[in-house]
Amino acid sequence: MKLHAWAWLALSSLPLFPVAGATRPRYGGAVTVDLSFVSAGVVTPLVEETLVRLNEKGEIEPFLATAWQMDPDRKRWRFSLRPKVFFHDGEPLNASHAAAALLPELRKKYGDVNATAGGQTIVLQFDRPVPDLLTELANVRMAIFRTNEKGMPIGTGPFRVDTWEPGRRIALAAFEDYWGGRPFLDSAIVNLGASRSTGDIFDIPFSSARRVLPEHIRIWESPVHELIALVGDNVHPLAWQALALSIDRAPIINVLAQKRAEAAFGLLPEWLSGYEFLFTAAPDVARAKQLISQLRLTPMTLSYPANDGFMRSIAERIALNARDAGIALSPTPNPGGALRMVRWTIESTDAAAELNRMAALLGLPERALSATRPQELYEAERAMLDTQRIVPILFLPDVYGIAPRIHNWDAAQKGGGFSLHLENIWVDK
Amino acid sequence: MQAQTMDTAGTQLADLISSRLQHPATVSLEFQNLTALPPAESSSFRAALQQELKRTGVEIAGSQPETLRVTISENVRGLLLVAWLSQSDVHFGEMLPWNRPASGERKRLVKITLQRMIEQSEPVLDLLLVDSELLVLSPSKVSSYRMDGGKWAPSGVAGVSWARPLPRDPRGRLEMAPGGFRIFVPGTSCSGTVQPDFKIACKPGNDAWPLNPRDSSSMMRWVTDRNVMDGAASEGSPIENPCSPGWLVLNSADGGVEDRDQIQAYEMVDGLATAASDPLFLPGPVTALWPSETPGQTTLVVWNPKTGNYEASRLGVACAE
Numbered sequence: 063m064k065l066h067a068w069a070w071l072a073l074s075s076l077p078l079f080p081v082a083g084a085t086r087p088r089y090g091g092a093v094t095v096d097l098s099f100v101s102a103g104v105v106t107p108l109v110e111e112t113l114v115r116l117n118e119k120g121e122i123e124p125f126l127a128t129a130w131q132m133d134p135d136r137k138r139w140r141f142s143l144r145p146k147v148f149f150h151d152g153e154p155l156n157a158s159h160a161a162a163a164l165l166p167e168l169r170k171k172y173g174d175v176n177a178t179a180g181g182q183t184i185v186l187q188f189d190r191p192v193p194d195l196l197t198e199l200a201n202v203r204m205a206i207f208r209t210n211e212k213g214m215p216i217g218t219g220p221f222r223v224d225t226w227e228p229g230r231r232i233a234l235a236a237f238e239d240y241w242g243g244r245p246f247l248d249s250a251i252v253n254l255g256a257s258r259s260t261g262d263i264f265d266i267p268f269s270s271a272r273r274v275l276p277e278h279i280r281i282w283e284s285p286v287h288e289l290i291a292l293v294g295d296n297v298h299p300l301a302w303q304a305l306a307l308s309i310d311r312a313p314i315i316n317v318l319a320q321k322r323a324e325a326a327f328g329l330l331p332e333w334l335s336g337y338e339f340l341f342t343a344a345p346d347v348a349r350a351k352q353l354i355s356q357l358r359l360t361p362m363t364l365s366y367p368a369n370d371g372f373m374r375s376i377a378e379r380i381a382l383n384a385r386d387a388g389i390a391l392s393p394t395p396n397p398g399g400a401l402r403m404v405r406w407t408i409e410s411t412d413a414a415a416e417l418n419r420m421a422a423l424l425g426l427p428e429r430a431l432s433a434t435r436p437q438e439l440y441e442a443e444r445a446m447l448d449t450q451r452i453v454p455i456l457f458l459p460d461v462y463g464i465a466p467r468i469h470n471w472d473a474a475q476k477g478g479g480f481s482l483h484l485e486n487i488w489v490d491k
Numbered sequence: 492m493q494a495q496t497m498d499t500a501g502t503q504l505a506d507l508i509s510s511r512l513q514h515p516a517t518v519s520l521e522f523q524n525l526t527a528l529p530p531a532e533s534s535s536f537r538a539a540l541q542q543e544l545k546r547t548g549v550e551i552a553g554s555q556p557e558t559l560r561v562t563i564s565e566n567v568r569g570l571l572l573v574a575w576l577s578q579s580d581v582h583f584g585e586m587l588p589w590n591r592p593a594s595g596e597r598k599r600l601v602k603i604t605l606q607r608m609i610e611q612s613e614p615v616l617d618l619l620l621v622d623s624e625l626l627v628l629s630p631s632k633v634s635s636y637r638m639d640g641g642k643w644a645p646s647g648v649a650g651v652s653w654a655r656p657l658p659r660d661p662r663g664r665l666e667m668a669p670g671g672f673r674i675f676v677p678g679t680s681c682s683g684t685v686q687p688d689f690k691i692a693c694k695p696g697n698d699a700w701p702l703n704p705r706d707s708s709s710m711m712r713w714v715t716d717r718n719v720m721d722g723a724a725s726e727g728s729p730i731e732n733p734c735s736p737g738w739l740v741l742n743s744a745d746g747g748v749e750d751r752d753q754i755q756a757y758e759m760v761d762g763l764a765t766a767a768s769d770p771l772f773l774p775g776p777v778t779a780l781w782p783s784e785t786p787g788q789t790t791l792v793v794w795n796p797k798t799g800n801y802e803a804s805r806l807g808v809a810c811a812e
Binding site for chain 2: 121473
């Protein structure tokens with residue numbers, strides 16, 4: 063039987079078909095992103111790209127480089143650049159651009175490094191083994207971009223910077239010749255330091271004041287990736303143990319964080335390590351009192367970041383818990399306390415790299431770790447906690463309000479990293 | 492990393508635990524599952540582990556001074572088996588990543604039949620059966636598969652270089668041609684052969700795409716300056732009605748759940764499009780729905796957000812009982 067053209071057209075074009083409801087994406091339209099607390103760094107990867115990137119499983123995958131080789135010593139690395147990649151001003155990407163962008167950043171971390179650039183191939187030569195180079199190159203600090211005469215970045219990403227008012231506003235426009243395919247959106251306006259929640263996408267900071275949200279807004283949370291912890295130096299070991307035992311995380315999570323946070327007992331969250339549950343410990347005020355019963359403790363100060371109401375609330379709560387155990391803590395916004403509250407952001411899905419970054423923040427030596435060996439990671443993390451210099455308190459997600467006209471949000475955010483993936487979302491007309 | 496069956500994972504973990512114990516050893520076993528692994532599978536793993544522990548000389552008994560806690564956990568890389576043994580003052584842990592094999596096909600509905608062809612992480616734009624070869628069009632290549640033991644097994648790959656970057660929502664079409672096949676993607680047309688050599692030659696072009704292999708008059712065209720497809724006709728695909736003379740259209744629509752589509756068959760009754768089947772709910776959005784070269788079949792590609800894979804299937808329509 064032959065399907066006549068008229069029959070096909072009649073069937074496929076009838077308005078009675080529910081084609082309008084299908085989730086096939088649409089091109090065009092603009093969105094507004096209001097960021098009050100989250101930094102502009104979450105949109106940087108929309109403009110600038112790296113040689114490689116970490117996927118959502120924490121594995122390195124090709125990005126601007128399509129292939130790489132290294133010698134057995136991991137001192138000499140050769141990268142082949144993706145062909146037919148263009149900067150936003152139309153200039154084709156080549157190895158000289160990559161070398162110019164990478165060398166200053168690589169030298170900050172690795173000291174002496176030389177680059178040989180030819181066509182689409184760049185060879186990096188180090189004077190010592192660099193086994194973690196790929197993880198380092200996946201960091202947004204290693205993005206390949208140029209700047210124009212006004213200092214605006216010219217990258218290769220799915221969006222180009224249209225206008226840029228530092229600290230206030232970034233206007234992004236779809237890059238028609240993007241190697242990965244033009245974004246669905248035509249443009250995006252990113253308002254920085256916004257105090258309103260009227261954009262299509264806006265961050266919802268953790269704060270003591272509750273915000274009234276517009277109707278029909280969907281709340282979306284990223285995986286938890288910010289650690290709030292208590293850090294101290296030269297605290298008596300028994301006092302430290304007692305303080306750690308006295309902290310009751312449940313009210314902090316349920317009341318202060320409005321149930322959007324997770325209790326932290328390890329440095330890496332469970333989704334990243336898979337073993338964080340092994341560190342779980344219930345508060346034990348009686349044991350805390352017993353530990354310090356023979357000590358003569360002087361009052362200690364607990365510093366929290368000035369102008370951070372959420373951290374102040376947590377510090378006050380910890381001081382209450384500590385008082386119940388017989389430890390006097392005075393929260394203060396002034397720096398220099400014996401104890402301090404810190405916010406450390408987990409920047410990637412590479413557990414080994416994140417653990418080493420935290421070790422550096424604590425002034426501890428870096429270890430040779432692999433994200434594929436969880437046992438090794440656990441032992442390193444256990445050792446860091448045993449230094450009695452840090453008590454993890456809770457993990458926070460980024461929380462955003464998403465307008466109903468935004469489609470494909472959840473799937474788009476699986477694009478890796480913790481940036482806002484606007485390149486795969488689309489909007490109703 | 493190679494996939495480990497449940498038995499393999501049980502054996503590996505049992506060996507790790509056993510190597511840390513002094514033999515003969517008797518421990519009590521506590522077991523917990525912190526993941527979305529179904530309880531039945533979790534219980535099966537526990538049984539497999541107990542059996543393997545026994546094989547290595549570790550007895551399981553209640554109320555022992557030595558307690559073995561086994562947890563099925565999960566991290567960003569996949570499942571993680573954590574064994575923790577407490578012996579008076581000594582504690583040790585063993586961790587084993589468990590790379591489970593992919594789960595099998597999901598259930599099919601009665602009226603619309605679905606036959607899974609292949610699944611891959613790269614988008615599938617179209618499928619074409621050429622003699623005994625299945626060709627799969629992806630954004631960067633065409634892969635060929637041959638049936639081997641009831642499954643499509645890879646038999647060849649031909650890379651392709653398009654005249655311009657593909658759009659973010661890539662579409663493409665494979666069509667039979669004398670002596671081989673043709674490929675249509677936005678801004679590029681290619682010709683290829685499977686025998687004697689699997690090879691493809693492409694040139695820039697904006698040829699009209701054939702929509703239906705059995706109707707040469709149904710064509711559509713790519714709007715290159717906007718990088719988008721003209722029209723929404725590809726959300727429906729005509730298919731022969733096996734139960735009465737005429738045609739049906741398989742139509743994709745929002746499945747009522749965020750980013751999940753459904754497929755439903757429609758027929759024309761008194762000039763109105765009327766549902767002819769129950770909807771077939773899909774695990775994600777439809778990314779391609781094309782009439783196929785085989786009468787009575789339609790090619791369907793769905794992106795599954797849970798696995799991140801594109802699932803390419805052939806849909807058919809069977810008479811309801």
